[in-house]
Structure formats: structure tokens, C-alpha cells
Amino acid sequence: MAQFVVRNLDEDVKLALQRRARAHGRSMEEEVRQLLRQAVHEKPRVVDRLGSRMAARFADIGLDKPLPELRGQVIDPLVLDR
Numbered sequence: 523m524a525q526f527v528v529r530n531l532d533e534d535v536k537l538a539l540q541r542r543a544r545a546h547g548r549s550m551e552e553e554v555r556q557l558l559r560q561a562v563h564e565k566p567r568v569v570d571r572l573g574s575r576m577a578a579r580f581a582d583i584g585l586d587k588p589l590p591e592l593r594g595q596v597i598d599p600l601v602l603d604r
Contacts, residue, residue, distance in 0.1 A: 543553035570578070573591045 539550050539553055543550040546553060546556075548556070571591050571593075
């Protein structure tokens with residue numbers, strides 16, 4: 523079994539871990555093990571990109587063409603004529 527030490531843990535985090543452990547009826551060490559197990563086994567959340575989210579939102583009003591992703595492109599400012 524591997525071991526590691528967590529240094530410089532904020533006091534409020536330590537207290538929260540102690541409260542969680544007490545609430546679950548286990549030691550703080552076991553609580554941390556459970557949290558780590560859950561963290562490494564959870565599935566990553568897939569987040570759609572902005573263009574895909576916009577297309578989905580407006581699909582029911584006639585948007586039928588794909589929206590390009592503009593990540594990293596410079597957008598010219600809007601010029602308003604008076």
C-alpha cells in the first residue's frame with residue numbers, strides 16, 4: 523500500500539474532513555481514502571463547445587447550419603454609425 527503526506531493543509535479543510543468522517547462513522551484517514559477513490563473513478567464531465575451549445579439552444583427556431591467555433595480568433599469590435 524502506498525502512503526503520502528499532505529503538508530500545508532488549510533485548517534478549515536482539515537475541520538471539514540473531520541466533520542465528514544464523523545458523519546460517515548469513520549476515521550479521517552478512511553474518509554480521505556474514500557474521497558480519493560471516488561475522485562479517481564468519476565467520469566470526466568463532457569462540456570459541449572460554445573457553438574454546439576448555441577446550435578442546440580436555437581435549433582427549434584430554424585437554425586439548421588453549423589456554427590463555427592471561433593476559439594483563439596480575434597473579433598473586430600462592432601462599429602456603430604451615428
